[in-house]
Amino acid sequence: MNQKRTFFGILIAMALSGIVIAVLRHFATGIPFLPGQEQSVWLVEARVDFEADGGPVTVNLSLPDAQTPGFEVYEEQAASPGYGFAILALDGNRRAEWTKRDAQGGQSLYYKAQLVETGSDSNSAADDPGIGEEHLDYWDDAQELAAKEVLDLASEKSSSPQSLTRELVKLLNTPDSQNTALLSSNSTNQADLLMLLLNRADIATRSVMGLYLEDARRRQTLTPMVEIYTGEKWLLVNPVSGEFGVPPNLLLWHRGGVSVLDITGGKKSRVHFSMIRQTVPALQLAQVKNSESAFTRLGVQHLPIEEQSMFKLLLLLPLGAAVVVFMRVIIGLKTSGTFMPVLIALAFLQTSLVTGLISFVLVVAAGLGLRSYLSRLNLLLVSRIATLIVLVVFMISAFSIIGYQLGYSTGMTITFFPMIIIAWTIERMSILWEEDGPSEVLRQGGGSLLVAVIAYLLMQTPIFVHLTFNFPELNLVLLASILAMGQYTGYKLSELRRFRSMDDLG
Amino acid sequence: MTHAWVSTRRLKEFGMLGMNCRNVDFINRYNERKLFPLVDNKLKTKLLAQEYDVPTPALKFVVREQHEISHIERELADLESFALKPAKGSGGKGILVITGRKGDLFIRSSGALMDIADIRRHMSNILAGLYSLGGTADVAIIEDLIAFDDCFDGYSYEGVPDIRIIVFRGYPVMAMLRLATAASDGKANLHQGAVGVGLALDSGRCLNAAQFGRPIKLHPDTGRPLSDIQIAGWRDILMLSSQCFEMTGLGYIGTDIVLDKFAGPQLLELNARPGLAIQITNGRGLLPRLRHIENMTVNRRFRTEHRVDYVMRQFAEVDPSAQPSE
Numbered sequence: 120m121n122q123k124r125t126f127f128g129i130l131i132a133m134a135l136s137g138i139v140i141a142v143l144r145h146f147a148t149g150i151p152f153l154p155g156q157e158q159s160v161w162l163v164e165a166r167v168d169f170e171a172d173g174g175p176v177t178v179n180l181s182l183p184d185a186q187t188p189g190f191e192v193y194e195e196q197a198a199s200p201g202y203g204f205a206i207l208a209l210d211g212n213r214r215a216e217w218t219k220r221d222a223q224g225g226q227s228l229y230y231k232a233q234l235v236e237t238g239s240d241s242n243s244a245a246d247d248p249g250i251g252e253e254h255l256d257y258w259d260d261a262q263e264l265a266a267k268e269v270l271d272l273a274s275e276k277s278s279s280p281q282s283l284t285r286e287l288v289k290l291l292n293t294p295d296s297q298n299t300a301l302l303s304s305n306s307t308n309q310a311d312l313l314m315l316l317l318n319r320a321d322i323a324t325r326s327v328m329g330l331y332l333e334d335a336r337r338r339q340t341l342t343p344m345v346e347i348y349t350g351e352k353w354l355l356v357n358p359v360s361g362e363f364g365v366p367p368n369l370l371l372w373h374r375g376g377v378s379v380l381d382i383t384g385g386k387k388s389r390v391h392f393s394m395i396r397q398t399v400p401a402l403q404l405a406q407v408k409n410s411e412s413a414f415t416r417l418g419v420q421h422l423p424i425e426e427q428s429m430f431k432l433l434l435l436l437p438l439g440a441a442v443v444v445f446m447r448v449i450i451g452l453k454t455s456g457t458f459m460p461v462l463i464a465l466a467f468l469q470t471s472l473v474t475g476l477i478s479f480v481l482v483v484a485a486g487l488g489l490r491s492y493l494s495r496l497n498l499l500l501v502s503r504i505a506t507l508i509v510l511v512v513f514m515i516s517a518f519s520i521i522g523y524q525l526g527y528s529t530g531m532t533i534t535f536f537p538m539i540i541i542a543w544t545i546e547r548m549s550i551l552w553e554e555d556g557p558s559e560v561l562r563q564g565g566g567s568l569l570v571a572v573i574a575y576l577l578m579q580t581p582i583f584v585h586l587t588f589n590f591p592e593l594n595l596v597l598l599a600s601i602l603a604m605g606q607y608t609g610y611k612l613s614e615l616r617r618f619r620s621m622d623d624l625g
Numbered sequence: 626m627t628h629a630w631v632s633t634r635r636l637k638e639f640g641m642l643g644m645n646c647r648n649v650d651f652i653n654r655y656n657e658r659k660l661f662p663l664v665d666n667k668l669k670t671k672l673l674a675q676e677y678d679v680p681t682p683a684l685k686f687v688v689r690e691q692h693e694i695s696h697i698e699r700e701l702a703d704l705e706s707f708a709l710k711p712a713k714g715s716g717g718k719g720i721l722v723i724t725g726r727k728g729d730l731f732i733r734s735s736g737a738l739m740d741i742a743d744i745r746r747h748m749s750n751i752l753a754g755l756y757s758l759g760g761t762a763d764v765a766i767i768e769d770l771i772a773f774d775d776c777f778d779g780y781s782y783e784g785v786p787d788i789r790i791i792v793f794r795g796y797p798v799m800a801m802l803r804l805a806t807a808a809s810d811g812k813a814n815l816h817q818g819a820v821g822v823g824l825a826l827d828s829g830r831c832l833n834a835a836q837f838g839r840p841i842k843l844h845p846d847t848g849r850p851l852s853d854i855q856i857a858g859w860r861d862i863l864m865l866s867s868q869c870f871e872m873t874g875l876g877y878i879g880t881d882i883v884l885d886k887f888a889g890p891q892l893l894e895l896n897a898r899p900g901l902a903i904q905i906t907n908g909r910g911l912l913p914r915l916r917h918i919e920n921m922t923v924n925r926r927f928r929t930e931h932r933v934d935y936v937m938r939q940f941a942e943v944d945p946s947a948q949p950s951e
Contacts, residue, residue, distance in 0.1 A: 448645060499691075500753030550755070554718060555817065608646035615630050620839050620905060621639050622631045 126606070130599040137595030150589045153582065160193065160397045161234045161332050162427075163370070167380060169388035171222035176384035178217040178228060181328075181373040182206065185213070188355075188365040190234040199228040212375055226385065233397075234370065258302075265298040270319055280322045280349050281363060287316055288361035310343035310358040323348035327355065328373035331366075334396040335428035341372055341379065341392070395427050432465065434587040437594045439464050439574040441601050446570045448604050451613030454567040455547050459540055463567070464574035466536045472575060476568070479536065482514050483564070486545035487552070494549065507542040640910030642901060647877075651915065655794065655876025656897050663873050664895035668712040668766055670873075674892055677872045679865065681892045682708070682885075688765040694748045698741050706770040709744070711751040713763045717814045719756030721747055722770065722784075734783050735811050771891060774884040776857060780804050782846040783811035788824070788862060788882045788890075791899055791911065795870035796932050797863045798914040798940070800824040801906045802854065806836070807846050815902045820844060822851050823907030827941040829859030833908040840908075862890045863933045869895055871929070914940060 145152060167178060185192045197204045202217040217228050258266065273286035291299050291309055303312055314324040328341040346353045355365050365371065373379050382388045439461035446452045454460055467475040489510050493503055515538065544567075552560045577583055586593050636643075642651075663669050674681040685707060686700055701707070705726060711719040721744075722734040730738045748765050750756070757763040777786045784805030791799045801821050805811045808818030815821050820841065823832040831854040834841050843850055856862065866880040869892065879899025885891050904910050917939070927935070 451644070499749060500755050606649060608643070608649045610633055610636055610641070610643040611645060614641075614643050614901075615633065615636070617838060618636055618641055618905060619628060619631045620835065621641060621908070621910075622628055622635055623840070 123606075127603070130603055133602075134596045134599040137592045137599070140592040140595075141590040144590060144592070152586070152590075159236045161190070161236070161370075161394055162397055163232050163234060163330070163332070163392060163394045165230045165232075165390055165392050167217075167226075167228040167230075167382075167388065167390045169226055169382055169385040171219075171224060171226050171385045173223045174221070174384050176217075176219045176222045176226070176382070178202075178215075178385070178388075179381040180215045180217075180228075180230060180390065181377070181379045182213040182215050182230070183232070183234075183370060183372045184374075187371045189367055190236060190370055193233040193235045195230065195232040197228070197230050202228065212373075212377070222384070262301055265301045266316060266319060269298050269302065270316060274320065280317075280347055281354065283320060283322065284313070284317065284345075284347055284356055285361050287313060288356070288358065292359070292361075308343050308358075310345050313345050313356075313358045317345075317347060325353065325374060327371055328379055329369045330372045330392055330394075332368045332370055332394055332396075334394075335431050337393045337428055339392045339394065342369075344369075344371075346374075393428065395431070431584070431588050432468070434591055434594065435468075435578045435584065436461065436465075437597045437601075438578055438583060438587060441597045442574040442577060443570060444601050444604050446573070448607055449611060451611030452566045452570060453563050454570050455544060455551070455563040456540070456567070459544060460567050460570035461574055462537045462540050463571040464578055467571065467575040468579060470536075472572070475575075476572070478518060479541075479568070481518065482511065482536070482541060483545055483548065485514055486511060486541070487549055490545055490549040494553075504542055504546055507545055508539055511538050511542050511545070636910070639904075640912035640914075641904055642911040642915065644901060646912075647901065648898075651793070651877040652898055656878075657874070660873060660875050661897050664875065664878065664897045665715075666712050667710060667714070667894055668764060670892075670895055671766070671768075673872055677868065679868055679872060679892050680888060680890065682771055682883075683769040685767045685769065687712075688748055688752070688767070691749060691752055694745050694752075697745060697748065700767075701741075701744070704767070707767050708770050709747065709751075710766045710768070711756040711763050712766055713754075713757035713761065714751075715756075717812050719747075719751055724770065736783075771883045771893075772886040774886050776884070777804070779847045779849045780844055780851070780854065781813075782806045782809075782844075784809075784813055784819075785883055787813050787893055788856070788884075789899070789903060790863065790866040790880050790882065791903060792866050792870055792878050792880055793915055793918050794876050795867055795927070795929070796918050796936050797826065797866050798918065798936065799903050799907055799911055800826060800829075800863075801903045802831075802856070804844065806844070808836075815900065815906075820851070821902060821906035822854055823903070823909075824854075824856065825942040826863075827937045829856030829862070830942075831855070832942070833906060835902075835906045838902070838905055856884075858889065860933060860937070863937070864929055865890050865892060867929045867932050 141152075144150065165180065167180060169178070182195070183190070183192060195206075197215060197217070199217055201222075202219045204218075205216050207214050207216055215230050269287070269290050273283055273290055277283040277286045291303070291312065293299060302316075303309070310326060314326060317324045325346040327344040327346050329344045330339065330341055333339075343358065345356050345358050347356055348354075354363055355371075356363050357366075380388060380390050440458065443454070443458055443461055447454065447457075463475075463479060466479075469475075470478065486507065490507060493506060498506065515536065548560050548564060551563060663673060668684075668687060671681055671684055685704065688694060688697065704723075706724050709721040709723070714720065723731045723739075724734050725732045727738065730740055731744060733739060751763055751765040754761050754763050771785055773781075773785050780786060781804045786802060786804045789801050789803060790797050801823050803813040803815060804820040804822065805813050806818055806820055810817065813819045818837060820834055820836045822834045824830065825832050831852050834851040836845060842852065862882055862884075865882055869878060869880050870876075873895065875895075875897055877897075877899075879896035881893040881896065882890050883893050901911075
């Protein structure tokens, strides 16, 4: 008894300390307990990788304007040990410059910016004088002719720079046209091609590089866009879809014909971007940055953004684990594989629920079919599982490709499923099928999916995402509840049904 | 009329043991982790039983390596009938019972025929760990087939009926007879549809019977009334189960015993996590008896026969419909 009391004492202390730390953090840093009380702040990290030649190095990276449509640069910093750093303004373009006397081997430079969503789409550069960039083409006579034909065709159906642009994009998107195939053969991308064509039609254009902001993305690249001058102002156009205007989640990173990244003294350079949406109120952001309290240093927010994105998922795992414990201990649901449902739920977070469910059921059902043939081949267990893994990889690739060809790009997300777990699930279900019949397979499979769906629904609820990420100490409360459930000796809900015949006796 | 659910209060009244309670209060508390392999591995159980003079079906030979399977027909040549089991199997999975031969073919207990290639495949599945907990590598045991007692004629469909007795700290606390049915495919496994017959601890007489968790009166395949069942030599069977406590040192075990026509009761296997369905077949919960044993002062060094006599007296059925004594 006494032992039990200490145990529950420790549990309560654990849960309380989690809550207390969370409250203290709340007051020290001003992070709110509820999501949505704050302005969205995007942390964007640009990472430049290159190999230094061994001499002086100058790295020059284009930066977004302090005010871009929809966003405002709130704070920026560079993390690059041993490098001199400065932000320069050249012809209205802001550029970051890193310099070092002596650098050798692989180098990584980071630039971090915090961007506040302003919601306004005021584009200060929209009212610039209508002087476009010069674009040089290297077209031969045949291409010259093709360009003329395409332009004629488009201008026939248009009346303004906008409509001409729209028609041109439409034509460029016709893959079987001989003219566009000819034209695109030596253009690096559709944006360049569109600008060349528009310049022919005497419409001023500017090239723009945009970054699509999506939460917890890593290794993203810039998307080329085009601005056209309509006669009164500059208008952004998506050279692939032909849509006008700045999409709400597009950050205009770079404008103009100069290159995004210049490096002297290095080679094999590339730049990629990581981003994360933070739930820190914009007002208190400065305080968090400036205060040197333990909370800010112990928070996840101070890790590089690439790692933060991972933490966002990682810190949700305890919630999924707690759901599994609850469903098995208190409810008494049978699942195939103890924590398989959590992994499936994590995959659902990437694929979205319906796509995830459909593809999971498809893959497992197809796998069961193939496995029934495998069982006739008299294989050793290890090679049978290995065969299943290979087959699962094939199936998932096939589903993705078919899905993509049918126009569902969501089919690609199926690759997020943990393949080895799926292979084992198929193996277990197939044995279950042989020994206990299909009804047991449906029961355990359904149980697993139900747990996975419940775990998914909780794990994607904004408040839980917000709390686990910003107040990691609250996971102590979850841990305490998991431990407490480990001591639960009462009946499971399923046992109230299982033992129902007892009701008739005595 | 049976309701869809039963209330927690009712279950408490009956002293029903739930799975969480079994795991936390009995298995975790009375079964030392390091002793589990003794019962999870049937080969170890068998060797231990021989050491303690506990009767068990004779071990013929063990297949440990994949290469032994290629010439297994030589080993099997002089065995007319045998049982092939995975050492670490659970829930009766992977057990193959061969009752006779027909030329080159083997006759299964179900009457189905198998050739030597089927036997080889089954063995290689066992070795690869298909039936073992967690898929770890395993060995295959070939042992004597039980010549099962005529007293169950008409009560079992194909398979061997076995007696499951829960033994708590050396005291048998509850018993049931498991009868194979067509639904259970000749297996004495309750969740596959075998009939469970609760047995009175003092006499080995039928108390109650259930299939799929619902009470029944007649065997579903043979139609014989289950209430006629009375196991002969009941005290010896309890003695055998009680001995398994000294043998393994495990405080809470399920012992599976079969009756051989010639050799009497035989220990088939032990289970360190015995199931809860035995309570349904007995129509009473385990908890009152478990708590009774738990609260006893066991400073007197009771021997097996004392313990058996004690439970036969203490848990005697005064009247079949009486409430369990506290």
